[in-house]
Amino acid sequence: MLNTLQIKAFDYHKATEREFSLLNEFNNRIRQEYWPEDQPLTLEETIQNLRATPAFSDLRLWTAWTPDRSKIVGRASATIMRTEDNQHLMYFDIVVLSELRRQGLAKRLLTHIATVARTENRRVLQTDTDSKIPSGETFMKRLGARMGLRSRTNQLRIAELDKNLIRRWTENAPTDEFELGLWNGAYPEAEIGAIAKMIDVMNAQPKDNLEQEDWHWTPEEIRQWQKSLAERKTEQWTIYARDRKTRELAGYTEVFWNPHHSENLNQGDTGVLPKFRNKGLGRWLKATMLEKVLHERPYVKRIRTGNANSNAPMLAINNELGFKPYKDWSTWQVELNQMLEYLEEKTLVSQNRT
Numbered sequence: 042m043l044n045t046l047q048i049k050a051f052d053y054h055k056a057t058e059r060e061f062s063l064l065n066e067f068n069n070r071i072r073q074e075y076w077p078e079d080q081p082l083t084l085e086e087t088i089q090n091l092r093a094t095p096a097f098s099d100l101r102l103w104t105a106w107t108p109d110r111s112k113i114v115g116r117a118s119a120t121i122m123r124t125e126d127n128q129h130l131m132y133f134d135i136v137v138l139s140e141l142r143r144q145g146l147a148k149r150l151l152t153h154i155a156t157v158a159r160t161e162n163r164r165v166l167q168t169d170t171d172s173k174i175p176s177g178e179t180f181m182k183r184l185g186a187r188m189g190l191r192s193r194t195n196q197l198r199i200a201e202l203d204k205n206l207i208r209r210w211t212e213n214a215p216t217d218e219f220e221l222g223l224w225n226g227a228y229p230e231a232e233i234g235a236i237a238k239m240i241d242v243m244n245a246q247p248k249d250n251l252e253q254e255d256w257h258w259t260p261e262e263i264r265q266w267q268k269s270l271a272e273r274k275t276e277q278w279t280i281y282a283r284d285r286k287t288r289e290l291a292g293y294t295e296v297f298w299n300p301h302h303s304e305n306l307n308q309g310d311t312g313v314l315p316k317f318r319n320k321g322l323g324r325w326l327k328a329t330m331l332e333k334v335l336h337e338r339p340y341v342k343r344i345r346t347g348n349a350n351s352n353a354p355m356l357a358i359n360n361e362l363g364f365k366p367y368k369d370w371s372t373w374q375v376e377l378n379q380m381l382e383y384l385e386e387k388t389l390v391s392q393n394r395t
């Protein structure tokens with residue numbers, strides 16, 4: 042079976058509706074394995090999500106097809122960030138339908154990833170695995186990848202939220218020193234430079250053993266990212282804190298919501314600049330956002346967020362709010378040379394066998 046499967050680049054700007062429809066079917070099989078509680082993706086979403094890829098993120102895709110081209114059975118992706126930072130890195134992902142695993146398909150898909158990394162001169166490759174699908178970790182170890190960071194999706198069931206706690210956090214807020222405001226949707230163009238500087242605070246998140254530089258997003262990259270969100274019909278709310286005297290931005294928290302998946306809300310960044318910490322801003326921002334969600338999106342049932350397991354300050358706030366561990370992730374990194382060695386070793390073994 043394996044040798045009859047065809048691997049082809051998937052050009053999401055030119056693909057036909059039928060090709061997208063088969064990709065959507067594949068994506069939903071995998072989605073069910075990763076996120077069994079969640080709604081499937083519509084065909085429109087699969088198309089939009091790919092076509093809305095921001096320009097700074099050069100995404101390459103490959104799909105493995107049955108010989109009659111009636112089904113997609115595997116998918117690989119490589120993301121080359123066209124940014125100033127982290128030009129040594131490339132992100133990749135490989136997934137194979139469960140019934141076709143352990144037959145060498147991932148290895149075949151990996152050769153395409155390695156070729157792009159070599160052409161693009163990307164020395165370190167990173168990927169994530171989900172602890173509920175242990176074959177991912179096994180594959181990474183076989184490849185010679187190293188563990189970079191352990192993280193977790195934490196989830197808050199709204200029914201379990203302690204509303205008195207969020208009221209207390211709002212009542213104890215430092216309102217004499219700071220004021221809060223809302224950006225509904227894209228950030229205001231007039232403040233984009235200041236916002237880019239504020240977002241830099243997210244580099245304080247633990248990187249553990251990741252061989253990764255800080256990311257410094259430029260105003261242009263931020264604009265591209267916001268355009269991509271709008272094209273994916275994802276609505277963004279950002280609540281920010283501002284120093285009343287100096288008018289400086291002191292911190293922010295943001296959430297993302299998509300009307301196709303109205304019961305889920307994703308909690309994105311929460312960051313407070315170092316000189317404004319330990320004044321209760323993090324709690325105030327989070328509590329204010331939660332109150333807004335409760336009032337304006339009463340149909341939301343669960344809030345999810347991703348945190349490094351070593352991010353003690355953020356976890357302290359999330360744990361108090363009632364977020365519970367939902368799913369564990371590992372970020373792996375592997376040198377391109379190591380990947381090539383693994384692939385060559387396999388080629389040599391199979392040549393010796395023939």
Ligand SMILES: CC(C)(COP(=O)(O)OP(=O)(O)OC[C@H]1O[C@@H](n2cnc3c(N)ncnc32)[C@H](O)[C@@H]1OP(=O)(O)O)[C@@H](O)C(=O)NCCC(=O)NCCS
Nearest residue numbers: 134135136137142143144145146147148168176177180183
């Ligand atoms: C990980 C995954 C892509 C592997 O796909 P696959 O087609 O079964 O992998 P292959 O058959 O090409 O195996 C590649 C190597 O990993 C080993 N391997 C893969 N799964 C394994 C398992 N469950 N147990 C033991 N070894 C395993 C294979 O033996 C092979 O080693 P070899 O080179 O010595 O022969 C697949 O299990 C999957 O889709 N998992 C979910 C997504 C994921 O976690 N991806 C990893 C991040 S890129």
